[in-house]
Amino acid sequence: MGGGGPPAARPPLRGAGGGGRPPPGARGGPPPPPARETDTALVRRAAVYVESRAAALREAGDLLVPEAEGAIGPGHITGTLADLVGGRMPAGGPRSCPQLFKSVGMAWEDLAVAVALYEAAGV
Incomplete structure (x- = not known):
């Protein structure tokens, strides 16, 4: 992160004024930076939880x-x-x-590994 001024960002899908619903056809995973789903005011007010600090600080617009x-x-x-x-x-x-949970598209990977381990254990 860091370096230079703020990146030019597209308007967020969700703002501090209300949660809102994702538009039809919205996909999981992160939009590529500097795209984002939530506005700055909401992120600043929120307790933010992530899958991985390193991935979020690298990828989460x-x-x-x-x-x-x-x-x-x-x-x-x-x-x-x-x-x-x-x-x-x-x-x-x-x-x-x-309370804001920001996924960068890793949860499905975790689930796939858990299923594979479960099946390999013969449980």
Whole structure:
């Protein structure tokens, strides 16, 4: 991240004024930077959870654009999905704090590995 001014970003699909629904045909996975789905105001207010900190800080336009704008820093990520699932981090937070999970398209890979391991174990 870092370097230069904010990247030119397309308008986000979701804003701080309301969650909104993804448009018909919306796909999973991240839009390529600097594209994003959520606006800076929402990201700044939210507790942000990711699959992988490194991948999110490299690929997630939803985080890269607000950071380039100076609205958040790399420490803005609250935790990872593994932290939540493993009980190392409590879910929730203040009711006024939106909870944002930013996927960069890795969850299906995790599921595929889990299924393969399960089947290999003969369970």
